[in-house]
Amino acid sequence: MIICIFVILQFLAIPAAWAQAANEPKDFPFTQFDVSDYSSFHFRGSSIAHGALQVTPDSENLELTNKSGRITYKRPYRLWSSDIDDVVASFNTHFVINIFRNNEWEAGEGLAFVIAPDYEVPENSYGQWLGLTNDTTDGDTENKMVAIEFDTKKQDFDPDNDHIGLNINTIKSKKNVSLNGLGIDLAPHPDKVTNYSVWIQYDGKTKAMEVFMAATSGSTNVEKPVEPILNDTINLKDYVKEESYFGFSASTGNPDIQLNCVWQWNLEVEVLPVKKDRTWLKIVIGVGVPGIVLLGLICVMLGLIYKKKRKRAIDEESLVLGTLKSLPGIPREFRYKDLKKATNNFHESMKLGQGGFGVVYRGVLHEKDGGQHGASTASTTASTTEIAVKRFSRDNVKGQDDFFAELTIIHRLRHKHLVRLLGWSHEKGKLLLVYEFMPNGSLEKHLYDSSNPNTLHWSHRCKILTGVASALHYLHNEYDQKVVHRDLKASNILLDSHYNARLGDFGLARVLDNERNSYAELELGGVPGTMGYVAPECFHTGKATPESDVYGFGAVVLEVISGRSPGVRIHHEQQHYSLVDWVWMLHREGRIQEAVDKRLQNDYNFDEANRLLLLGLACSHPIDSERPQTPAIYQILSGTLPAPHVRPFKPVFTWPSMVSTFSTSDTTLFNITSSTSS
Incomplete structure (x- = not known):
């Protein structure tokens, strides 16, 4: 009986060990980035290219205007405790950024370090919205977002073009600091390309947020400055979710564009204590230790199997999306729900043909063509486009191979007698290619x-x-x-x-x-x-x-x-x-x-x-x-x-x-x- 009690005590300690392990970074630090790192991040409108995280499209893409993107680490961190009052996790992060523009570009719009509830990019968050919010969601307390912005384009509420700011649920900074008098040019002239090391420190006890910056060359280590450029007090528990993602967000405008690159990244997050409830110990011992232990072990095994399968599926999808978005000249990504609507939920009456790799459907795409970022939706005009949507019949790994084979071949082909690829979609394991519609069929x-x-x-x-x-x-x-x-x-x-x-x-x-x-x-x-x-x-x-x-x-x-x-x-x-x-x-x-x-x-x-x-x-x-x-x-x-x-x-x-x-x-x-x- 003593042995059984010891086993159950050890078993009850497992959740606490898991909680601690869950907050221990496995991949940090990243001193450089390559395709093997795709599984470590979530990508939205972003990629890995040329050894860096490309938060918005890189130079190999044909279209750089009006883009937004987000890259977050693959799992969330527990930043405060609902069990223990006034406990907030401290964190330290260091990263190296490079914001590039060529001679013809005016810099815009900006890059941000972000703490967010998820890794999704809001719709229409290009331009002044920095991939953080849009004209509908900006300022909404439900955003649960805190960011440090590195802004390169002045808006009416900004002090100048080059500044950093602390943003809470909005792009209008709670506090901002101009960089003009500090010798820092975030997006310098091409002949003065500069990387900047950034340190952000947050003290969970004092609630102090501090941001330090220093020019660096390539991967050369530099000393953190003694004095922060920006400092403020903020209780993260009031603004972010208990479990939140760390990452980067950025945007470009029209005609102002830039390449938003992150070359290195390290992150350390404090592991919060777990409040223990001894009541469950008494209950478990009272109803019989051996049965509970056996049931617990079964649950643990099932949980680990499910977690492993889910992680593999998420990692595979992140790898797929990252690889696709890093292809030079890749066409636009469509939302699955838009293609589903265009094909009347892939109705049989919309079917154009069927082959060994999938079914092709006729679709009618209804889209709104908006104006500049920040413009009112009242100024948008509707357009209707006929498309052909190829839906791959196998949504497994083999189906992904078929999907990749076709996409990687045709996405760069340009000839008047080849069917033109308009775009693609890969969501929830559904693989779709979108082609121009041929009215006279086959x-x-x-x-x-x-x-x-x-x-x-x-x-x-x-x-x-x-x-x-x-x-x-x-x-x-x-x-x-x-x-x-x-x-x-x-x-x-x-x-x-x-x-x-x-x-x-x-x-x-x-x-x-x-x-x-x-x-x-x-x-x-x-x-x-x-x-x-x-x-x-x-x-x-x-x-x-x-x-x-x-x-x-x-x-x-x-x-x-x-x-x-x-x-x-x-x-x-x-x-x-x-x-x-x-x-x-x-x-x-x-x-x-x-x-x-x-x-x-x-x-x-x-x-x-x-x-x-x-x-x-x-x-x-x-x-x-x-x-x-x-x-x-x-x-x-x-x-x-x-x-x-x-x-x-x-x-x-x-x-x-x-x-x-x-x-x-x-x-x-x-x-x-x-x-x-x-």
Whole structure:
């Protein structure tokens, strides 16, 4: 019995030990930052780049105006006790900041060290609001926010451009100090780039808040000044939540912009005592120690498992968001609730198509276009935009891989014949990509949809093929990295209002990098793609190349001209042919024109049809090195090169084609001169 009582006493001491462990920083100090630190923070409109916390978008982003961001440490700290009167935690923090602007920028708006109830950024908190509040919430006592601002843009209530201030639930400082007479220029001219070390000390007993600053160079340690620049008295218990987050908030305006960087950060927070209640000890002993101990251990185990899973999910989402927001040129982030509303809660009637990676919905986005920061909402105007929203079918780790693969490929691609990415959303494990809406749908719909009574005109078909060839040439040769699409087919070719082709669905696309271009990367059984469009060597090598994309393009050419699917067998004279074998048979017998879609009713150009059918056969050559490359394809389509010479009998796929794929380096492989003659 004595042993049991000892066990239960130890068990009752566990919560106190947990409380103490919960306030012990595991990651501080941060002397520099890199991608491995993403799991240590919550990011909103911010990222890690160039070795620093980028509280607002960094220089690699295209849009820097009217932005706000927040970065907080991954967990909250207990700052006061509801059990013990007038007990507030002391804390010390030291960080190094750099506020940068180039010659063309006027500095604005500011950076702040913040103690907040959560890590979310208020809507419309750009400009003068410093990512802390907005014109609706500013001054609200429910903000539960205290901040030290480093302001670089004068407002009516500020002393000047460069000042620091103590803010409580509002951007109007309770106390501020001008820096003009102290030799401190927060956002200096580019040829005078300066980092500043900042120390903030708070004494939980005296309630004194003190802020010290000193210029520093890079990571060189400097002495803390003897006298604080700003000091004031504030009882944090009156203004912040019992458990609050520490971090940084910042904003830019329009046209005033700057880069808000934090290079180093250390934080120490006092661990508060826990008030003990001995009543529970008597109750536990009275009802039976062994049962309580067993129940307690079970609860502890379940709690630890739940906490571990929840932490992993939060860390994974923080890593995802941080990685996304650090991508150069990344488009805007949409709110999940806005996309849900735009698609009528992803209603079946809004569905545009479905593939192996997700479902695409039509959406109507209603947004308000506001004016400058601080402007009244009465001055906003509404705009309506049609969009296509791709909702990934797998919201797990594998689904995130698919999401990343498509986003990291397409977010920097810029070509008039590629579907343009408008933005993305990643909230609560839901993965969404937002594309521009194509009013004429897919090429597949126009070729086979029985509800569409009008067939594609000949001129439309030629224009579509020329557009797809142009997009493919860009991916293979003009973009700064070689990209293989790997899923070229009619359903992935979309048409705008003028029947211009837009190549889309980059779910299987990959950048060719150090031979990492195999289908096995996707961890899918077999070779992904649609029968009839996949090059024969892919079934042997498991690799995708620009040449396999050309094979898929050849299948599309034959499909567009004939109006027949490459995946459907054709019955002809008591035999069954694939589309390419059927066209090759007609070519051998000198009647290739019979392959032209009968729905055109001879309303087409004979010479163009002949040239395109021969081009389709040349691209469908079983040996990859014999297929034309995209520059030649584009010239044949435009008529500047003659139709390729195609042998009357279809060649047989041979093993050396596979060997060359394995043994040839990327550089050599992509520069093979394609033959268009026998």
